[in-house]
Amino acid sequence: MSNDSGNSGKTPRKRKDGGELDETRGVFMISVAAELAGMHPQTLRMYEARGLITPKRSPKQTRLYSQADVERLRRIQEMTTEAGLNLAGVETVLDMEEQFERMRAEMAQMRKRAEEMQREMLEQLEQARGSLRAEIVPYGAYNSELGARPVEASEPVKIPIKRRTKSPKRKRG
Amino acid sequence: MSNDSGNSGKTPRKRKDGGELDETRGVFMISVAAELAGMHPQTLRMYEARGLITPKRSPKQTRLYSQADVERLRRIQEMTTEAGLNLAGVETVLDMEEQFERMRAEMAQMRKRAEEMQREMLEQLEQARGSLRAEIVPYGAYNSELGARPVEASEPVKIPIKRRTKSPKRKRG
DNA sequence: TTGCTCCTCACGTCACGTGAGGTGGC
DNA sequence: TTGCTCCTCACGTCACGTGAGGTGGC
DSSP states (O other), rough: OOOOOTTTTTTOOOTTTTTTTTTTTTOOOOOHHHHHTTTOOOOHHHHHTTTTTOEEOOOOOOOEEOHHHHHHHHHHHIIIIIOOOOOHHHHHHHHHHHHHHHHHHHHHHHHHHHHHHHHHHHHHHHHHHHGGGGGSOOOHHHHHTTTTTTOOSSSSOOOOOOOOOSSSOOOOO | OSSOSSSSTTOOOOOOOSOOOOTSSSOOOOHHHHHHHTTTHHHHHHHHHHHHHEEEOTOOOOBBBOOHHHHHHHHIIIIIITTTHHHHHHHHHHHHHHHHHHHHHHHHHHHHHHHHHHHHHHHHHHHHHHGGGGGOHHHHHHHHHTTTSSSSSSSSOOOOOOOOOOOOOOOOO
């Protein structure tokens, strides 16, 4: 890209001065958001009409896009330009990603409960016959058996979209 | 429809005589498969060229579609005609469904292991001090805590695709 | 006034479905 | 010969992106 203002393209995070950046706060007017996302402003309006993105509005109805909105736009851009999805596909995939996310959370929950359960039971066992504990399969062994990969608590699920082998769409002139 | 042989439109299953129907066996020529899937034969060839479906071939290179192929075609049909996905979207969604499936299997596995674990530990507890068992939170209570919904072992995951509000695509004339 | 916003309308391009046209073997 | 198969090519339609055109407020 060319003329963005230096800090774009980076994910939002805590600032050095310790202040919080609110990812969901509407801060960019449409022209800026479009620039950041590498899209035509009119495209953003179209996406909104299709329900793919819902920027905040100023009291005077000017659209205000958040960092999170811009991330979402970039994600949509990726799906359309690089994977060749149409907007119906984008909608579907975004929905599915949410489902993945819920499922992932459920798994993490399950794992956590299983661990708690074990701990409690081990405690009870210990209470029941303290010295016997060494003979029992230790906590760690059970835990590692509970699943192959650890489930990260924070990272959202992103489905890797296949790049098309065909010619990519033309970019905005 | 017109000239299919009576049993079309039904999902394959065990036959009354006890014989097995092999869902993956190539049995339908392209015209029949197209008829069953409600598609144009040429569309099937196109999908194959795009890698969306891979029918078997006879020694003379005639395509032979299985029941499973027809199901897949119907599924694709649903995604394109009713949800409005393009073929890139179909590809992506089918991939994602496979991922869902793996995740679901993993969860079932986890649940199973957690249950086994409990059982073992309860056994050990019982061994340790038999009569105390009544005081311990019983098996069933732990189990119901392990997750909201039961995970079915057999049913494959199908993502519900939203129907478009827009006009549906025209059917084959 | 300039440059942004808002909106609607229209057009070019591309993907996709399908028809046509020509071949070959049961 | 008829009706299927194979293939490639071409065209119509639709979705999508974007440009234009006209409005209004800082």
